[in-house]
Amino acid sequence: MILTVTPNPALDLTWRVDRLVEGGTHRADAGAARAGGKGLNVARVAxxxxxxxxAVTTAGGRVGAEFADELSASGVPHVLVPVAAETRRSIALVDESAGDTTIVNERGVSPSDAEWGAVLAEVVERLPAAGVLVISGSVPPGTPEALLPMLIAVARDAGVPVVVDTSGPALLRAADAGATVLKPNAAELAESTGIDDPVHAARTLLERGAELVLLSLGADGMLAVTDDELVHARLDEPLAGNPTGAGDAGVAACAVLYAEGERDPETVLRRATAWSAAAVLMPLAGDISPRWTALAQHLRVTRPDPALFRKDPS
Structure with missing residues (x-):
């Protein structure tokens, strides 16, 4: 079983407009509302x-009630910990003419210590049946710094590998706590480590305690970085669509393979890149196109010189 934790869930609202004009007024058909947050997107795809x-997460307030109703209707197995704070919202505006998406994320409100304790208790109770733990997404402001390391520690004590997709100081805390796999994008990695060279930055996370870094490069594909391997996968041409769930789909691919016992970095990278690309083809985060198998066959996979990814190769 894949056990996911979403520390900062959101009701995802998506509108599609013909053309997004800064400062303009737009008309759109009725938007889509979906229970989201990165960990829930991972659970949906898997x-x-x-x-x-x-999927373990929280829900609170009027927005949380709508969030809970949609998640129940989705059929994704889940446990919701009730909290006092209102569940946040995330807004995606899809520009049909440009083929890109503008996103506005509310920051969210941290649950109380007792509510975080209830989340941790749910995870501990279910770890014996888990093949992998996924902790995915941002943490709300005010979240105790010990939360993420504690979740990782209880999983490690249970012999369960941990995949973490987060950013900022939380990414470094996850590495220090011994997360098995980290999945930042290039901007998150540079911001967290202060290192512009992505391969060097990824290997500093390995030195801190991670085993594998899956590094999203957007249209340039994805890197798998270990202590002794560097593998790059990409499509020949980038895909147009909605990229908001692409990274989550990549995490889902990694989690599925790790739950099955697969640890080969290239195998994980191929599946993660294909599922990420297939997510871009779908209108909502948390879905992937059935074309992923065809996309996987068209991946260009290489073992490049790390210097190729430096901003200044000289």
Missing amino acids: HAQGAPVL
Whole structure:
């Protein structure tokens, strides 16, 4: 089973407009509302691909009630910890003419210490049945710094590998705590480490305690970085669409393979890159196109010189 934790869930609202004009007024058809947050997107993708999952997250307030109703209707197995704070919202404006998406994320409100304790208790109770723990997404302001390391520690004590997709100081705390896999994008990695060279920055996370870094490069694909391997996968041409769930789909691919016992970096990278690309083709985060198998066959996979990814190769 894939056990996911979403520390900062959101009700995802998506509108599609013909053309997004800064400062303009736009008309759109009725938007889509979906229970989201990165960990829930991971759970949705894995569940749709036939993997057993259980998503643990929180819900509170009027928005949280709508969030809970949609998640129940989705059929994704889940546990919701009730909290006092209102569940946040995330707004995606899809520009049909440009083929890109503008996103506005509310920051969210941290649950109380007792509510975080309830989340931790749910995770501890279900770890014996888990093949992998995924902790994915931002943490709300005011979240105790010990939360993420504690979740990683209880999983490690149970012998369960941990995949973490987060950013900022939390990314460094996850590495220090011994997360098995980290999945930042290039901007998050540079911001967290202060190092512009992505391969060097990824290897500093390995030195801190991680085993594998899956580094999203947007249209340039993805890197798998270990202590002794560097593998790059990409499509020949970037895909137009909605990229908001692409990274989550990549995490789902990694989680499915790790739950099955697969640890080969290239195998994980190929699946993660294909699922990420397939997510871009879908209108909403948390879905991937059935074309992922065809996309996987068209990946260009290399073992490049690390200097190729430096901003200034000289």
